[in-house]
Amino acid sequence: MARSNKERTEATRLALIEAARRLFVEKGYAETATPDIVAEAGVTRGALYHHFEDKKALFRAVLEREGEAVAAHIEERAVRSKSPREALLHGASAYFDAMIKPGRTRLLLLEAPAVLGLESVVAIDRQNAEATLKAGLSDFLGAGANTATLQALTEMLSAAFDRAAIAIETGADRTTYESAIADLLDGLVRA
Known part of the structure; x- marks a missing residue:
């Protein structure tokens, strides 16, 4: 069953939050770069900035x-x-x-x-x-x-x-x- 656009959007947002949490815990805020977050989340940099203004x-x-x-x-x-x-x-x-x-x-x-x-x-x-x-x-x-x-x-x-x-x-x-x-x-x- 295909997910709705709203479900995909929420899944991407959640993936970013969870990936960022893991990296912020592991490296700290200052040492965590946005390219690391998007790689960890498996999404594009554009997806990050679609959901969040900045880090x-x-x-x-x-x-x-x-x-x-x-x-x-x-x-x-x-x-x-x-x-x-x-x-x-x-x-x-x-x-x-x-x-x-x-x-x-x-x-x-x-x-x-x-x-x-x-x-x-x-x-x-x-x-x-x-x-x-x-x-x-x-x-x-x-x-x-x-x-x-x-x-x-x-x-x-x-x-x-x-x-x-x-x-x-x-x-x-x-x-x-x-x-x-x-x-x-x-x-x-x-x-």
């Missing part, structure tokens, strides 16, 4: 896909929780699980800010894992949570999760960080 736009698409995958993993685990606290703890564990995928920490937390700038990376995170964290914190803190305080807590905890993921990636004990997250959450309630 940076392709990198952003890779990051958006990674961010969506992390958020989906968190939501899948957190939804089965019995309480808002448990949902946040399951979400934290799911975040660390998702960040274990080879290259993900490097791409999302180290290379992304350097390539796209902090503002773009924050926007990608806000649409994905941070949105899930904010909803979980809102449930945990209850209806009386101040909107500005909720946003600040979300941003600070998100940064803490990112630093923990980097530490875990470099060999730190994950259970120590999961315990620290629980202590932070319990401290929010006591405060």
